[in-house]
Amino acid sequence: xxxxxxxxxxxxxxxxxxxxxRDESARLGFRLTLPAQVLVLFIAVFPLLMQLYISLTDWxxxxxxxxxxxxxxxxxxYNYYDLxxxxxxxxxxxxxxxxxxxxxxxxxxLGLGLATLFVDDFRGKRVFYSIxxxxxxxxxxxxxxxFFMLFxxxxxxxxxxxxxxxxxxxxxxxxxxxxxxxxxxIADIWQWTPLMFLILLAGLVGVPQDQIxxxxxxxxxPWQRFTTIVIPKMKAIxxxxxxxxxxxxxxxxxxxxxxxxxxxxxxxxxxxxxxxxLTTQDLIWGxxxxxxxxxxxxxxxxxxxxxxxMAAAREVEA
Amino acid sequence: MSTIRLQNLVKRFGDxxxxxxxxxxxxDGEFMALLGPSGCGKxxxxxxxxxxxxxxxxxxxxxxxxxAGVAMGRRGVGFVFQNYAIFTHMSVRQNLxxxxxxxGKPKSEIDRRVVSIAKFLQLTTMLxxxxxxxxxxxxxxxxxxxxxxxxxxxxxxDEPLSNVDAAFRAVMRTExxxxxxxxxxxxxxxTHDQLEAMTMADxxxxxxxxxxRQVGTPLEIYNNPANVFVARFIGSPGMNLLPGQPSESxxxxxxDLGLLGVTAPLPEPLAQALxxxxxxxxxxxxxxxxxxxxxxxxxxxxxxxxERIGARTIVHLGEDETAIKVVIDNEIDAVxxxxxxxxxxxxxxxxxxxxxxxxxxxxxx
Numbered sequence: 001x002x003x004x005x006x007x008x009x010x011x012x013x014x015x016x017x018x019x020x021x022r023d024e025s026a027r028l029g030f031r032l033t034l035p036a037q038v039l040v041l042f043i044a045v046f047p048l049l050m051q052l053y054i055s056l057t058d059w060x061x062x063x064x065x066x067x068x069x070x071x072x073x074x075x076x077x078y079n080y081y082d083l084x085x086x087x088x089x090x091x092x093x094x095x096x097x098x099x100x101x102x103x104x105x106x107x108x109x110l111g112l113g114l115a116t117l118f119v120d121d122f123r124g125k126r127v128f129y130s131i132x133x134x135x136x137x138x139x140x141x142x143x144x145x146x147f148f149m150l151f152x153x154x155x156x157x158x159x160x161x162x163x164x165x166x167x168x169x170x171x172x173x174x175x176x177x178x179x180x181x182x183x184x185x186i187a188d189i190w191q192w193t194p195l196m197f198l199i200l201l202a203g204l205v206g207v208p209q210d211q212i213x214x215x216x217x218x219x220x221x222p223w224q225r226f227t228t229i230v231i232p233k234m235k236a237i238x239x240x241x242x243x244x245x246x247x248x249x250x251x252x253x254x255x256x257x258x259x260x261x262x263x264x265x266x267x268x269x270x271x272x273x274x275x276x277x278l279t280t281q282d283l284i285w286g287x288x289x290x291x292x293x294x295x296x297x298x299x300x301x302x303x304x305x306x307x308x309x310m311a312a313a314r315e316v317e318a
Numbered sequence: 319m320s321t322i323r324l325q326n327l328v329k330r331f332g333d334x335x336x337x338x339x340x341x342x343x344x345x346d347g348e349f350m351a352l353l354g355p356s357g358c359g360k361x362x363x364x365x366x367x368x369x370x371x372x373x374x375x376x377x378x379x380x381x382x383x384x385x386a387g388v389a390m391g392r393r394g395v396g397f398v399f400q401n402y403a404i405f406t407h408m409s410v411r412q413n414l415x416x417x418x419x420x421x422g423k424p425k426s427e428i429d430r431r432v433v434s435i436a437k438f439l440q441l442t443t444m445l446x447x448x449x450x451x452x453x454x455x456x457x458x459x460x461x462x463x464x465x466x467x468x469x470x471x472x473x474x475x476d477e478p479l480s481n482v483d484a485a486f487r488a489v490m491r492t493e494x495x496x497x498x499x500x501x502x503x504x505x506x507x508x509t510h511d512q513l514e515a516m517t518m519a520d521x522x523x524x525x526x527x528x529x530x531r532q533v534g535t536p537l538e539i540y541n542n543p544a545n546v547f548v549a550r551f552i553g554s555p556g557m558n559l560l561p562g563q564p565s566e567s568x569x570x571x572x573x574d575l576g577l578l579g580v581t582a583p584l585p586e587p588l589a590q591a592l593x594x595x596x597x598x599x600x601x602x603x604x605x606x607x608x609x610x611x612x613x614x615x616x617x618x619x620x621x622x623x624x625e626r627i628g629a630r631t632i633v634h635l636g637e638d639e640t641a642i643k644v645v646i647d648n649e650i651d652a653v654x655x656x657x658x659x660x661x662x663x664x665x666x667x668x669x670x671x672x673x674x675x676x677x678x679x680x681x682x683x
Contacts, residue, residue, distance in 0.1 A: 210399050210400075210401065210403035211403045211405055211406075213399070214403040215416070215420075216390055217368060217370075217391060217396075218391070218464065218465070219392070219421055220420040221391075228405075228416070228420075229405065232407045
């Protein structure tokens with residue numbers, strides 16, 4: 001058997017790692033993981049290539065042609081050129097960006113504040129903990145309906161405001177372009193702050209207590225301890241939490257769509273809503289594929305950047 | 319520099335009493351070791367001095383300032399943690415500069431102090447290294463420097479050598495002692511290792527079960543243990559303690575050790591003290607302060623184990639209540655199970671009350 005591994009044996013001193021036994025187990029490993037690899041190929045690589053292919057054509061399901069015949073309407077990179085000049089696309093991108101810029105920091109700060117409270121013990125901690133996590137477990141579509149009802153002009157939000165300000169307030173939240181976006185962001189913050197809280201709490205608990213004590217003994221105030229010890233120690237986990245929420249917010253859809261349907265007009269039309277409308281109403285799937293690929297590219301670049309930052313943070317701590 | 323006075327200090331955690339009535343005066347510039355087995359209350363005492371825990375009762379005075387209610391960052395106490403608690407996400411320089419930076423000192427002053435402390439601790443070449451992954455002796459110096467830069471009156475060290483491997487401990491001990499001599503600060507050192515306490519401390523406070531058992535210089539504690547706990551705890555191996563009954567004989571007062579035999583007459587001052595005492599006693603002598611001879615009259619017991627540890631040999635005799643250890647310089651041809659005569663140096667013998675465990679006969683040099 002050893003003789004059969006030709007090239008290795010021919011070398012005078014094969015490196016230790018390339019022993020015949022290793023080769024054998026590597027080959028066995030490959031064979032054992034082959035089904036999984038084929039599966040990955042079909043669920044990830046194949047759709048990606050299919051998407052790329054369609055994005056280079058004007059194919060639409062209305063054409064009556066199967067997708068692999070899409071080459072008949074080949075248009076080179078015209079979809080991508082279109083994308084650059086599509087104002088509705090850029091507006092949707094901008095709105096998505098606004099949602100990220102507002103929701104992620106708010107969720108982060110609220111989550112961090114709550115997590116800081118939950119590091120210490122207090123009466124009823126477990127009960128509050130469970131209550132806090134509940135929004136996260138609500139199905140997004142249900143949350144959408146909840147907030148749809150809450151923000152009706154005769155709904156509870158206006159009732160509360162009326163009581164607070166002492167006069168009858170009837171704001172048409174979901175019909176006003178600015179307020180609708182705010183309402184949508186409030187719903188997102190309500191639902192996803194718990195996730196931020198959960199991740200950050202895990203990070204906070206992992207901060208070495210003795211270093212915090214040492215900082216205290218060196219005269220650091222609670223705020224100084226927080227900024228010089230706690231936050232730097234949590235850097236990696238903060239990056240994870242932020243990255244998860246940025247990516248998720250980029251794809252914000254379900255709750256929002258049920259609350260406003262992207263309206264009034266296109267006031268809350270984020271990128272996912274825009275894609276959804278193009279797919280189901282305009283049926284220009286070649287163009288949709290181009291947008292989806294462009295977004296994938298943006299998110300991939302962002303993710304790689306976040307991962308790199310996280311690895312660097314990991315390197316420094318621990 | 320400052321004295322520390324602990325007055326009637328008590329600490330309870332719920333139903334558990336970690337420390338019962340501790341009184342201790344630590345002198346200015348003194349190196350005091352708190353020594354005891356784990357759970358004896360030594361760390362609790364230290365944490366209360368540092369202000370990490372509030373005493374349940376009693377007072378802590380630095381000089382004549384009562385520390386009650388003074389927050390831990392404002393006591394002027396340097397604290398070196400068991401694992402040093404170095405800020406691993408910072409450089410050595412940032413670690414050293416941490417205290418003054420938190421106090422909002424101007425940058426030029428911080429730089430000057432960091433440079434001078436680094437020079438003193440021979441850390442100058444390390445300043446810009448990340449604190450992560452430094453060797454323990456450098457970590458120890460950084461930990462000390464980080465506290466010392468604030469010029470604390472008092473230094474507290476919580477078992478700083480317990481994570482260090484045995485071979486390196488001797489080096490670290492020497493380094494620490496030298497640093498203390500140069501800083502001349504009051505130091506309180508918590509340890510369960512008597513070797514560390516004996517070699518470094520000016521005085522040792524031996525603690526057990528939340529009580530202070532004895533305070534004294536290392537030699538006082540070694541030579542004149544105040545009670546059986548200290549006698550057994552200090553020394554390696556600890557003192558031989560054999561229950562017996564004093565009785566008069568021709569040569570003077572002796573102790574009848576039952577099956578082991580009868581001791582030689584006690585020296586006069588000790589006999590004098592013992593004559594006024596009634597009840598059973600414990601006859602104690604150090605394993606190093608006895609010799610072995612051929613069987614005859616006196617304490618006699620069979621050899622059970624012979625441990626040869628190179629320079630010296632530990633001979634174990636008897637068992638259970640009558641177990642005796644004798645450390646001798648030379649190799650002997652001890653025959654297992656053969657009865658051997660144990661001859662303690664009678665002037666080094668100590669006698670304890672069997673009921674109370676306290677030493678009888680006062681302090682002798």
